[in-house]
Amino acid sequence: MEVLLHRYRHLTVLLVAIVAQLVLLAFQVRNNSDVRLIRVWAVEAVTPLARVLETGRSGASTFFNDYFVLLDVREQNKRLKTDLDTAQLENQYLRTELGTADRAQVLALFQKKTQNKTVPARTIMNSTASSSSVFVDVGSSQGVQKGMAVITPAGIVGKVTNVYPSASLVLLMTDPLFGAGVVSQNHRVQGTLKGQGNGRVMIDLIENEQTVDQGEWFYTSGNDLIFPKGLRVGQATVVRPGRVRKEVLVTPSGFENGVEEVLIVIEGVHSPIPDEPSSNQPITLQSAPPPETGGGVTASGVAVQTGPVATDADRLMDKLRAGKTPPKPAIPAAVGSTAVAPANPLARQP
DSSP, X not given: OHHHHHHTHHHHHHHHHHHHHHHHHHHHOBOTTSOBHHHHHHHHHHHXXXXXXXXXXXXXXXXXXXXXXXXXXXXXXXXXXXXXXXXXXXXXXXXXXXXXXHHHHHHHHHHHHSSSEEEEEEEEEEOSSOTTEEEESOOGGGTOOTTOEEEETTEEEEEEEEEOSSOEEEEETXXXXXXXXXXXXXXXXXXXXXXEETTEEEEESOBTTSOOOTTOEEEEOSTTSSSOTTOEEEEEEEEEOOSSBOEEEEEESTXXXXXXXEEEEEEOOOOOOOOOOOSOOOOOOOOOOOOOTTOEEOTTSOEEOOSOOSSHHHHHHHHHHHTOOOOOXXXXXXXXXXXXXXXXXXXXXX
């Protein structure tokens, strides 16, 4: 370094002098905006570096701000998700409670309306021996006995098979061991209701020659001495002839709203099977319209139309109502004979 300075000392002194002159000149000279050139040069030299530094600073600031904002948003999302899950659970609970209250209200109204003496019960658990058996929360303390019918407002459900002091075991109608006497609504065909498992039931002992319509309702017949006559059983969904007897599959109506709340029939009362709704409905005819404005009325009280008449028959009828005789067409006389006008049958007699 010292060698270079010693060799180029004259050039170095010259450059330092030039730079000093330029600095002094820039310090003294001003531009059109009354700003010294030294300041302009300094600003122009520092501006790129300041721009780079500001860009880096703002980027870093934005990154950290977004990072902390995202952390806050994440925590907020967690809180909102927790609140949403809690609200959904509460909503589901309220819906369940509302549905239970509605079913209980319907059950209470049906209990007051029916002639059967019943005891309300609630399903508390399923039986471990069979999936088609459930326990209810009433027993011998409430007067329940083995063999009593279990129903809902929509139809029959099953029958009591075992009784305990505070609980009872109910065999559902879908169990293969279940049986009940039934009769069809339209054709009064009697059969035996049997469970098929998996929520299906069928009507047995119906001959192929007997008529059962698809969609026909079945009711209890009372022949089994368990279910009173006239309780709904279900609607026939499949009706087809079999090898020996007709195959009739029925959709149980008592399971429409579940079997959480049921009624146990303590004393049954038979009721008639409702008749099929008649397809011939009465026809109601409207009265004749009043006469149009401007029409006349004869002495006998008959309205006469004075407006335009659509046909000759209407015109003739108006003349007859008014008491006028329509002109009789003339009959041409034969040559050499005298024409005699025939008597008018519509002429009034004196």
